[in-house]
Amino acid sequence: xxxxxxxxxxxxxxxxxxxxxxxxxxxxxxxxxxxxxxxxxxxxxxxxxxxxxxxxxxxxxxxxxxxxxxxxxxxxxxxxxxxxxxxxxxxxxxxxxxxxxxxxxxxxxxxxxxxxxxxxxxxxxxxxxxxxxxxxxxxxxxxxxxxxxxxxxxxxxxxxxxxxxxxxxxxxxxxxxxxxxxxxxxxxxxxxxxxxxxxxxxxxxxxxxxxxxxxxxxxxxxxxxxxxxxxxxxxxxxxxxxxxxxxxxxxxxxxxxxxxxxxxxxxxxxxxxxxxxxxxxxxxxxxxxxxxxxxxxxxxxxxxxxxxxxxxxxxxxxxxxxxxxxxxxxxxxxxxxxxxxxxxxxxxxxxxxxxxxxxxxxxxxxxxxxxxxxxxxxxxxxxxxxxxxxxxxxxxxxxxxxxxxxxxxxxxxxxxxxxxxxxxxxxxxxxxxxxxxxxxxxxxxxxxxxxxxxxxxxxxxxxxxxxxxxxxxxxxxxxxxxxxxxxxxxxxxxxxxxxxxxxxxxxxxxxxxx
Ligand code: AMP
Numbered sequence: 001x002x003x004x005x006x007x008x009x010x011x012x013x014x015x016x017x018x019x020x021x022x023x024x025x026x027x028x029x030x031x032x033x034x035x036x037x038x039x040x041x042x043x044x045x046x047x048x049x050x051x052x053x054x055x056x057x058x059x060x061x062x063x064x065x066x067x068x069x070x071x072x073x074x075x076x077x078x079x080x081x082x083x084x085x086x087x088x089x090x091x092x093x094x095x096x097x098x099x100x101x102x103x104x105x106x107x108x109x110x111x112x113x114x115x116x117x118x119x120x121x122x123x124x125x126x127x128x129x130x131x132x133x134x135x136x137x138x139x140x141x142x143x144x145x146x147x148x149x150x151x152x153x154x155x156x157x158x159x160x161x162x163x164x165x166x167x168x169x170x171x172x173x174x175x176x177x178x179x180x181x182x183x184x185x186x187x188x189x190x191x192x193x194x195x196x197x198x199x200x201x202x203x204x205x206x207x208x209x210x211x212x213x214x215x216x217x218x219x220x221x222x223x224x225x226x227x228x229x230x231x232x233x234x235x236x237x238x239x240x241x242x243x244x245x246x247x248x249x250x251x252x253x254x255x256x257x258x259x260x261x262x263x264x265x266x267x268x269x270x271x272x273x274x275x276x277x278x279x280x281x282x283x284x285x286x287x288x289x290x291x292x293x294x295x296x297x298x299x300x301x302x303x304x305x306x307x308x309x310x311x312x313x314x315x316x317x318x319x320x321x322x323x324x325x326x327x328x329x330x331x332x333x334x335x336x337x338x339x340x341x342x343x344x345x346x347x348x349x350x351x352x353x354x355x356x357x358x359x360x361x362x363x364x365x366x367x368x369x370x371x372x373x374x375x376x377x378x379x380x381x382x383x384x385x386x387x388x389x390x391x392x393x394x395x396x397x398x399x400x401x402x403x404x405x406x407x408x409x410x411x412x413x414x415x416x417x418x419x420x421x422x423x424x425x426x427x428x429x430x431x432x433x434x435x436x437x438x439x440x441x442x443x444x445x446x447x448x449x450x451x452x453x454x455x456x457x458x459x460x461x462x463x464x465x466x467x468x469x470x471x472x473x474x475x476x477x478x479x480x481x482x483x484x485x486x487x488x489x490x491x492x493x494x495x496x497x498x499x500x501x502x503x504x505x506x507x508x509x510x511x512x513x514x
Contacts, residue, residue, distance in 0.1 A: 061113050
């Protein structure tokens with residue numbers, strides 16, 4: 001297969017696999033919808049990527065350099081992802097909602113060679129990029145100076161591959177820890193390629209598929225699962241800038257598959273056209289957060305389809321999936337994927353537990369990350385010498401091999417499919433006027449899955465002004481992290497060891513939104 005590849009891909013482990021299915025094929029890979037309709041053919045997509053790779057090399061990007069990217073969702077960003085692979089560099093996508101101070105942490109930690117951002121942010125981010133010694137800052141739009149697109153258009157075709165093997169790094173994605181410090185998960189060409197190939201086969205993706213792509217592309221789900229599979233299958237994606245339930249129903253009759261977070265499904269169920277629109281679909285996939293059994297059942301009643309739920313994470317790519325042909329069991333994340341081992345261990349001793357026993361989920365396989373960027377101790381704590389990764393998720397495996405996640409060992413909140421780490425917000429809130437201490441928890445929310453609630457305790461004799469608190473949070477963190485409710489208590493519940501009992505707070509605020 002690789003013999004027919006253009007030179008730009010030869011010897012480049014992941015890029016070659018993304019290109020192989022469409023060599024010599026006409027046709028469109030991305031159909032960009034809402035507003036308007038624009039198409040990007042395979043030829044255009046990959047030639048843009050090759051020329052962008054040449055532009056990256058021209059501006060001094062060397063193999064192993066990080067290329068940090070904070071732009072709104074666009075096909076150009078995906079072209080830059082492939083270009084970064086071709087140049088032998090490491091793609092580092094950042095949520096476009098991150099504030100300047102959040103981006104400054106990632107730049108300082110990852111020390112990328114380049115930062116690519118939206119033109120409106122060049123000035124604000126320029127300062128933090130200089131402070132982090134980032135060599136260059138570029139935009140990805142228009143034909144202004146400082147645009148990588150202009151640099152791309154000045155290149156000739158015929159970029160020669162920077163050979164990159166399975167163990168070389170392809171991307172670094174930041175994930176947070178409970179300590180509040182984000183960790184860069186280093187992902188190799190081999191880990192990304194093998195997982196996407198496995199999923200492509202497991203979920204039967206082919207050149208006939210048209211995937212509704214409404215996920216963000218700074219995260220594993222939309223960037224690797226959805227995009228890599230589409231390219232590897234030589235299929236097509238209807239590329240939507242963001243989730244919009246009505247817009248999705250309007251394009252569904254042209255599509256065959258959708259990948260979404262549970263919020264997509266609960267919102268789509270409110271669309272009167274859903275039953276009709278979904279008639280030609282073959283597959284609905286859900287992941288990144290728990291899908292309620294009730295949503296699974298309602299979806300089946302309305303569309304006739306059983307949503308296929310799968311489980312993965314930034315560090316591991318995908319680990320388990322409900323079967324394509326067999327029973328898709330609501331409330332479970334299915335069976336371990338081919339080549340991936342999933343076991344349950346005692347969280348205290350690490351000893352392996354048996355069927356139907358709750359414990360820590362650990363995974364091993366070619367899908368795993370290579371460790372946390374410049375955090376050898378953290379890596380050693382979570383990645384055992386035996387090759388098993390300690391996921392931090394508590395779960396159970398039944399006699400048929402179906403895995404269910406029962407909760408997270410730490411208190412991470414998942415709202416709308418995005419992770420929020422309480423510690424980060426607690427540290428910010430603790431620093432605001434009149435605040436003695438805080439606890440941030442997640443409670444069930446009918447739309448977002450979970451919503452952030454901040455519980456604040458005032459300093460003795462002082463009052464907390466919640467308008468000031470809201471304003472302080474708004475300037476500091478992206479919208480998806482901001483609390484949806486603030487409560488003031490005279491003290492936090494604590495156990496005899498002095499630990500805050502978040503469980504009892506969650507119980508207290510359980511029905512706040514539903
Ligand atoms: P991330 O690294 O952002 O992909 O988040 C990974 C975490 O999301 C996992 O460790 C799980 O806690 C959670 N997660 C992913 N998929 C599922 C799922 N299908 N059901 C429950 N939790 C999930």
